[in-house]
Amino acid sequence: MRRVHPQDLRPGQAIATLRGVTLPDGSSSTLSIADGRIIAPPDAPLAPAVAAIAEREVEATGWLLLPPAADLHAHIDKAYTWSAAGEPEGSLEDAVACWRAFGSAVTEERIARNARRQLDAALRAGVTAVRTHVNYHEGVDPLRGIRAVLEAREDYRGLVDVQVVAMHDQFRDTGMIREAIALGIDLIGAAPHLSTDPHGEIDRAVTLAEEMGIGVDLHTDETLDPESLDLLHLARRTADWPEEITRSAGHCVSLAVQPPDRLAAVLDAAAEARVSIITNPLTNLYLQGWEHPVATPRALPPLAAILDAGVVLAAGGDNVQDPFNPLGNGDMVHVAAALVLAGHLAPRRAWDVVARGRELLGLGAAAGTVGDDADMILVRAASVAEALAERAPDRIVVRRGRVVATRLTASDAVPVSTRKEVAL
Numbered sequence: 001m002r003r004v005h006p007q008d009l010r011p012g013q014a015i016a017t018l019r020g021v022t023l024p025d026g027s028s029s030t031l032s033i034a035d036g037r038i039i040a041p042p043d044a045p046l047a048p049a050v051a052a053i054a055e056r057e058v059e060a061t062g063w064l065l066l067p068p069a070a071d072l073h074a075h076i077d078k079a080y081t082w083s084a085a086g087e088p089e090g091s092l093e094d095a096v097a098c099w100r101a102f103g104s105a106v107t108e109e110r111i112a113r114n115a116r117r118q119l120d121a122a123l124r125a126g127v128t129a130v131r132t133h134v135n136y137h138e139g140v141d142p143l144r145g146i147r148a149v150l151e152a153r154e155d156y157r158g159l160v161d162v163q164v165v166a167m168h169d170q171f172r173d174t175g176m177i178r179e180a181i182a183l184g185i186d187l188i189g190a191a192p193h194l195s196t197d198p199h200g201e202i203d204r205a206v207t208l209a210e211e212m213g214i215g216v217d218l219h220t221d222e223t224l225d226p227e228s229l230d231l232l233h234l235a236r237r238t239a240d241w242p243e244e245i246t247r248s249a250g251h252c253v254s255l256a257v258q259p260p261d262r263l264a265a266v267l268d269a270a271a272e273a274r275v276s277i278i279t280n281p282l283t284n285l286y287l288q289g290w291e292h293p294v295a296t297p298r299a300l301p302p303l304a305a306i307l308d309a310g311v312v313l314a315a316g317g318d319n320v321q322d323p324f325n326p327l328g329n330g331d332m333v334h335v336a337a338a339l340v341l342a343g344h345l346a347p348r349r350a351w352d353v354v355a356r357g358r359e360l361l362g363l364g365a366a367a368g369t370v371g372d373d374a375d376m377i378l379v380r381a382a383s384v385a386e387a388l389a390e391r392a393p394d395r396i397v398v399r400r401g402r403v404v405a406t407r408l409t410a411s412d413a414v415p416v417s418t419r420k421e422v423a424l
């Protein structure tokens with residue numbers, strides 16, 4: 001078996017042993033991998049047949065294992081359109097209006113190209129699970145974006161697991177939603193707070209989901225209006241659903257402006273109904289608060305209170321360089337950093353939130369313990385805090401024990417020992 005360093009690994013190569021890797025709790029460990037899982041270290045050298053498959057022993061001292069990231073709220077059908085849309089700026093309502101006008105001319109080919117570009121970026125960043133919302137697009141052929149994203153989902157199978165949420169609004173008839181379900185979408189979506197009848201929209205989504213046997217992921221209370229508490233209605237309507245049927249609420253911004261007793265009651269109801277909350281800090285920092293030129297609210301729901309109430313909390317990168325956020329890039333390291341800076345979670349807790357989304361997609365645990373999937377991001381850092389602070393420039397992405405992507409800084413071209421001479 002050859003011993004190599006993580007920076008020598010290339011996509012396609014399998015890892016047999018990771019020696020001296022740092023785990024998120026700061027301990028150092030040597031991990032053995034076989035058949036795509038972390039196994040107990042073998043007492044004796046691996047049998048020849050196993051050794052032939054598991055090619056490499058990796059000396060990983062100085063590298064940290066991060067459980068792979070899950071982006072539980074994306075819009076890959078809109079990605080990379082900010083410039084083409086005229087470089088708009090403004091609130092959620094402004095962005096929605098811009099998209100309605102601009103999106104009508106976006107072709108299926110362009111949607112497909114941009115969706116693949118975002119999934120490529122996600123893979124290199126170590127985001128191996130993505131739940132994306134997709135609009136019924138304006139103009140002719142409203143299902144073109146859904147078809148484009150479903151094709152991308154198939155292209156990335158085994159690399160990035162993609163769930164597709166088809167996002168209707170009050171102007172889309174139920175027949176069209178049934179068509180999208182027949183095409184193979186995973187979940188029903190909507191943004192009830194933008195409609196004239198939010199509870200009616202939730203009821204329509206829930207009733208249709210029950211009839212079709214699938215789950216829902218709704219944009220929920222993406223507003224600083226404290227009277228918007230659609231989360232409570234969603235919880236009441238799905239409280240008797242079987243546990244395995246998804247009911248997620250994205251954003252939940254108005255939780256940030258509730259009095260403590262009402263907040264506690266709503267979170268208790270969400271926990272009881274097993275509604276998961278997906279927070280999207282980067283987009284909400286950008287979209288909300290334009291009407292508050294001073295003391296601008298951060299517009300993140302109270303993350304610690306959500307976790308303490310026993311609600312499953314995951315996170316999303318949300319918009320990637322589109323009219324809803326010109327600066328999103330789908331990199332969940334940046335999202336985790338925002339959960340620390342704007343949401344006041346400790347760095348390790350923030351990464352737990354970012355990794356937790358795997359569970360909502362039905363993927364197995366991947367925390368580097370025996371029996372886990374051998375899925376991970378190796379980053380050159382001493383701790384989770386350092387990885388988030390430095391934004392983890394060097395990353396090796398591993399799925400089922402095999403390298404699937406690498407991202408290394410150019411400094412690797414010059415060994416540390418010779419950098420000084422180069423400088424001189």
Ligand SMILES: [Zn+2]
Pocket residue numbers: 073074075133219250318
């Ligand atoms: Zn969204």
